[in-house]
Each structure stands twice: as structure tokens, then as C-alpha cells.
Amino acid sequence: MINNKTLEKYINEYLSISKFDDYCPNGLQIEGKSEINNVVSGVSANQELIEQAIDEKADALLVHHGFFWKGENQVLTGIKKNRIKALLENNINLFAYHLPLDAHPVVGNNIQLAMSLNIDNPTPIGDTLVWQGEVSLTLDKLTRLISSITDREALVIGDKTKNIKKIAWCSGGAQNYIKYAIEMHADCFITGEISEQIPAIAKENGIAFISAGHHATERYGVQALGQHLAKKFSLDYQYIDIDNIV
The missing domain is CATH 3.40.1390.30 (NIF3 (NGG1p interacting factor 3)-like)
Known part of the structure; x- marks a missing residue:
């Protein structure tokens, strides 16, 4: 207590x-x-x-x-x-x-998402909320992995046969942060939501884009924080997921 x-x-x-x-x-x-x-x-x-x-x-x-x-x-x-x-x-x-829960290097949404997707060398991009890392998957395999982790069908922009090596991501409604992924020459950017202008931006810059769900990409941080607090202070704890299609 x-x-x-x-x-x-x-x-x-x-x-x-x-x-x-x-x-x-x-x-x-x-x-x-x-x-x-x-x-x-x-x-x-x-x-x-x-x-x-x-x-x-x-x-x-x-x-x-x-x-x-x-x-x-x-x-x-x-x-x-x-x-x-x-x-x-x-x-x-x-x-x-x-x-603060998006950005935290241990229990944050972004690092927890990276761990769930087995992304190598996850690192924040400067002072932004966007992270970068490495994978070795086709866009199709990456999309199927994300869909299996989030338990929902992801929306994908790009050639599914494209090889993805350098990847950038930011949980939640961070579709406009694609600019940071473009600046670092990422092969793919993952976030929770998509806006009308994003497909053209992605295609014209030669970058794949995956919209995996705002709620779905932000389940992880609050669970990790809750588990941390429960262990540290010997609290009774449980996570309850209220399904959200967005």
C-alpha cells in the first residue's frame, strides 16, 4: 500500500x-x-x-x-x-x-513497441518523440508482424515486396512526424493514425507507411508502467483493454 x-x-x-x-x-x-x-x-x-x-x-x-x-x-x-x-x-x-509515457526509454510506448516488434538498436531521433531502428523484413512481413502484435489489420502504403531495413516509428497520432523519417532516409514509418495527405507524401518520398492504430500502438507503455509500479510497491495490479478500432 x-x-x-x-x-x-x-x-x-x-x-x-x-x-x-x-x-x-x-x-x-x-x-x-x-x-x-x-x-x-x-x-x-x-x-x-x-x-x-x-x-x-x-x-x-x-x-x-x-x-x-x-x-x-x-x-x-x-x-x-x-x-x-x-x-x-x-x-x-x-x-x-x-x-512522458510515449518517450520513456524503459516503459514508454515507443520502446515497448520496438521490443514487441523485435526492432534492433531502437534509439530516439534527437529531441523528437520519433524513434529509429533496424529490421530485415519485407514490407509484407513487417505488416503481418504488426497486425499479429496489435490484433488488428494495419493500413499500408507502399510496395509490399520492398525490403525494409531502416525503420522509424512513433506511437499514437503521429502521422505528420513522417517528416523525421524522411529526413533520416528510413524505408518505413509506423504510427497509429493516417491523414488524407499522407499517402501522397509517402509515395513521393519513396517511403512505406504503416498505420497500425492509435489505441493499438499505445497499449504497451501503460502496461509496462503498471507492472513496474506493482513490483516496486507490492501493489495489486491489472491491465484492462477496452477495444478501440482507431
Whole structure:
């Protein structure tokens, strides 16, 4: 069992959240009971995940996508009211970590994705959230590997017989970061989402592009962080996946 503020301080320091200018607050977003023993994690703090955390009698919910995003309406109405009300009524702490959980070199989404795909020499590209590494696969085999890991069919731009050696990736909605992959002459860029302009950009620059799912590419970091916390503080812990086709 651990105090909620003590746990927040540890995670904040472990993920170095002060280094990030994020789109939302990182850390304890909703305060619940002071002592935490039972932790549930998931990708996004939607109503279904919250209800399952309640059913599991969780003391804390640990997510990648929490609340209070820049530019969103600040009033607590509709689904935001319902979600926060459920957490408060059940005294559940909500911890949310966005960009720091993408970037972390041990439990981050990007390094965890690299480990799942057996990418060699995974390394961040400068100060960006994009990573680079090496594989030796055709685009078809790489696509099938990604689809088997994420349990969903990936959308692919490029010649499937192309040999992929140098690879770049960034989990989530990072399709515009393809520019970094192009600059480093990568053979393929992997991310979660795709926009209308991306197929032309990929084709005209001779780079393959794989859209593997925003949710699907960001399952890994929050699980790794939850497992780390459970081991360090002897907490009861489980990950709950709420399926999302995007």
C-alpha cells in the first residue's frame, strides 16, 4: 500500500514529466482515497474503463489518455461530468501520463513497441518523440508482424515486396512526424493514425507507411508502467483493454 501523493511524486520523477510541454496535465488528475493498493490501468479514461475499475474495486486508475486537454471545453457537463462523477463517488484516483509515457526509454510506448516488434538498436531521433531502428523484413512481413502484435489489420502504403531495413516509428497520432523519417532516409514509418495527405507524401518520398492504430500502438507503455509500479510497491495490479478500432 502506498500514499497517493507519494505514488504521484515517484511516477512524476520516474517519467521526468517536467521536461515535457504537453497537451494535458500529467500526474494525479482526480484525487481519490489517500492509500492505494489496487491499481487498474488502461489506455484511455472512458466510461467503460472507469466502470470496470469500479467493479474491480480499484483504488487508482492509471491511463495514457486522461482529462483536461488543451483547447477542450472546460465545463463539467455531459460525458466529462459522468466520468469524473463516477471516479469521485467511488473515491478512485486517476493518474494520467501522456507524452512522458510515449518517450520513456524503459516503459514508454515507443520502446515497448520496438521490443514487441523485435526492432534492433531502437534509439530516439534527437529531441523528437520519433524513434529509429533496424529490421530485415519485407514490407509484407513487417505488416503481418504488426497486425499479429496489435490484433488488428494495419493500413499500408507502399510496395509490399520492398525490403525494409531502416525503420522509424512513433506511437499514437503521429502521422505528420513522417517528416523525421524522411529526413533520416528510413524505408518505413509506423504510427497509429493516417491523414488524407499522407499517402501522397509517402509515395513521393519513396517511403512505406504503416498505420497500425492509435489505441493499438499505445497499449504497451501503460502496461509496462503498471507492472513496474506493482513490483516496486507490492501493489495489486491489472491491465484492462477496452477495444478501440482507431
